[in-house]
Amino acid sequence: SKDYGTPRGHMxxxxxxIHxxxxxxxxxxxxxxxxxxxxxxxxxxxxxxxxxVGVAEFYNKTWAHWGHEIVNPIGCADCHNAETMDLQISRPALIEGYESMGLNIQESTHQDMRSLACAQCHVEYYFTPxxxxxxxxxxxxxxMExxxxxxxxxxxxxxxHALSKAPIIKAQHPDYEIFKTGIHAQRGVSCADCHMPYTSEGGIKYSSHHVRSPLASMNNTCQVCHRETEEDLRNSVYERQRSANQIRNLVEKELSTAHLEAQFAWEKGATEAQMKDALQLIRQSQWRWDYAVASHGGSFHSPVEFQRILSLSLDRAHKARFEISKVLAELGYTGDVPLPDIxxxxxxxxxxxxxxxxxxxxxxxxxxxxxxxWLKTAKNNNRLVSLK
Structure with missing residues (x-):
């Protein structure tokens, strides 16, 4: 990755x-x-x-093409109907995703919508070639499967992949998909219940739009349902993260080594036929690793599923390395593969x-x-609602 920054929020x-x-x-x-x-x-x-301009026409341009038009950060209209302020789906991909499963998103309940508004973006996706x-x-x-x-x-x-030549699926952030397999989703809890907890001001009850980790205001989030202390609840979250990270660290070591060993095998003269099984296993391992680690909060949202996916990734990485070792043996190389310092x-x-x-x-x-x-053009065209 060229860079991977800390999340800073919708604003x-x-x-x-751009940065x-x-x-x-x-x-x-x-x-x-x-x-x-x-x-x-x-x-x-x-x-x-x-x-x-139309959905397909919008997609089928370069990112820079719309730089002077896409200038306002995520706001009310992304999730709310401008006339009624009811929750709405403004992105066609989610509607089409439901249709691909034979479902009609218009039949969703209000509680469903308190998660589906987020699922417009916090999901796995791909672009057609x-x-x-x-x-x-x-x-x-x-x-995941x-x-x-x-x-x-x-x-x-x-x-x-430039080193191993494995055909890679790049996972994005399957937050909603992993969340749906967890106990909170199964009990009817929505994303907004925890990340946008209800608050009251002037006798009016509304969802906080300071979207953030529930750990930042546990009295309004976790402790609405759970009676344990903040310390106990926080430690419960951290323990799930620690357990997931133990497996993740093992996966990353084995998977990166598999890529490097595959590169070495190619350099030794391996053929596509010899490498076919190993490359498929690398593809599967990387997909499972990325599906887990690219998600936001997956180790808490669904710890069993999260660790299951990482464990399967580790299994595929081990099997890939074994297949590569067999290829190297066929090529007459049985020593340790020299690895670079990464x-x-x-x-x-x-x-x-x-x-x-x-x-x-x-x-x-x-x-x-x-x-x-871009900003000057947007301002001249009255497109710029505000600047921070």
């Missing part, structure tokens, strides 16, 4: 996607590594543009050929030259 959504190295430094409207689809969850300007259309892979249900089965059925890969993020980035100084320099120049033009 910073537009600012953060991240992952969107590159496009100097014109037609340049850049990312499609316009990447804007989908960042702003209420997105539904406006979809209504204006042609047109970059946004799809939720729920055709076989909302499970269901999504994998769908991706395999269409022979989809987000990219081919003990830090900087060392790993250097090993795979990322020049971070150039990346950061290009991004800074983009922010200083292109972004001000």
């Amino acid at each position: 910073n959504a537009v600012e953060d996607i 991240t190295l992952r969107t590159g430094a496009p100097m014109t409207d037609e340049e850049g590594p990312q499609p316009a689809t990447c804007w989908t969850c960042k702003s209420p300007d997105v539904p406006r543009m979809m209504d204006s 042609e047109g970059k259309y946004l799809i939720f892979p729920w055709h076989n249900g909302m499970t 269901g999504a994998e089965q769908y991706y395999d059925s269409i022979q989809f890969a987000d990219y081919t 003990s830090t993020k900087a060392k790993a980035q250097k090993y795979i050929g990322l020049d971070m100084e150039i990346e950061r320099s290009n991004k800074q120049y983009f922010q200083e030259t292109v972004v001000p033009k």
